[in-house]
Amino acid sequence: MAKSKTGQAFSATLVSGGLYKRNQGRLVRQLTAIGLVAVAIFGAYSLYNALPLAMSPGMQKGIAVAVVVISIWLAYRVVNFPRFADFLISVEAEIGKVTWATWDQLWRSTAVVIVLMVLLALLLLAFDIVWQWFFRLIRFLQI
Template identity: 35%
Template sequence: MGKVKDEVSGQKPTKPPQGKPRGGTLGALFVFLANFFSTKLYKPMQGWYARLYTAVALGLMAFGAVWHVYQSSLEYPPAWRFAIPAGLAAVLGWAIFRIVHYPVFAEFLIATEAEMNKVSWTSKEDLYRSTIVVLATVLVLAVYLFVVDWFWLFLLRVIGVLQFSGGGSFGSTA
C-alpha cells in the first residue's frame, strides 16, 4: 500500500474543448444552407442502402404532400394545377437528396447500416418453425383458458353463486 500524502493537490489545468468551434445558431444555419445548395455528395459509397431506404420513405411522405396539394388545386387553371405540385415535388426531391447527404445525418445512416450488418438474422426455416411454435402455444393456451372458464362458470352456476337468465350478452343480467 502506498503512503497517504498530507499535502493538498493543486488544481489540474483545464484542457481546451475538443472538436469544432461552434458559431451559434447563425453558424449552424449557414452550414446547413451551404450544404443544401451544394451538389457535393458526402461519402457516397458508404451507407448506400440506409440512405436509399430513408430517401424512399421520405419520398413517399413527400408524394403524399404533393398529391394533397394537387387535390387542393383542382379549381385552378391547368397550368397552375400542374405547376404548383411539380414545383413542390422538385423542391422536396432536392431537399430529400440533400438531407441524406447532410454530413451529420449521413454519418448516422452510415453507422446504422454498419450496425445492421452486424446483426445475425435468423434463417427462413427457423423463423417458420418459431412462428408455428408460438401460434400453437397461443392456441393451446386459449383452449385451456376457455375450458377452465367454462368449468368455473358451470360450477358457480350449479352451487348458485351465478344466477342470471339469458336474453342479453354473456354475463348480462338484462
C-alpha cells in the first residue's frame, strides 16, 4: 500500500476540499461514503425521536439536519483521508482479482445448500421425536 502523505493528520484534512487520488478506488470510496451517510441518517432519525418533547419541533429538526450535514462532510473527508483512501484503493484492486462464480454454479450451489438445510432440519426433527418418545417411556416428561 502506498504511504504518501502519511504525516498529514486527519484534523488537517477536515478543512481541505481536495480529492486524494481522484480516479483510483472510485467505486469503493463512493459506496463507503454512501454507507457512512446512511448510518448517519438513521442515527439522526433516532436522535430526532429521542430529543425531549419540550423542545420545539423546529429545533429538533434543525439538530437532526445539522447532524446529517456534518456527517456528510465527515464521510466525504474520511474517504479522502490518504491512509484510508489508500486502503480502499487496495480493496478495489483485490476485488478486481476475484474469480466470481457463474450463474449456473451459483444456482447449483444454492440448491445444494437448500437441500442440505432441509435434510438437516428433518434429521433434527427425527432426533427430537426419538428423544421425546424415549423420555416419555422412562416417564421423565409428563405431558
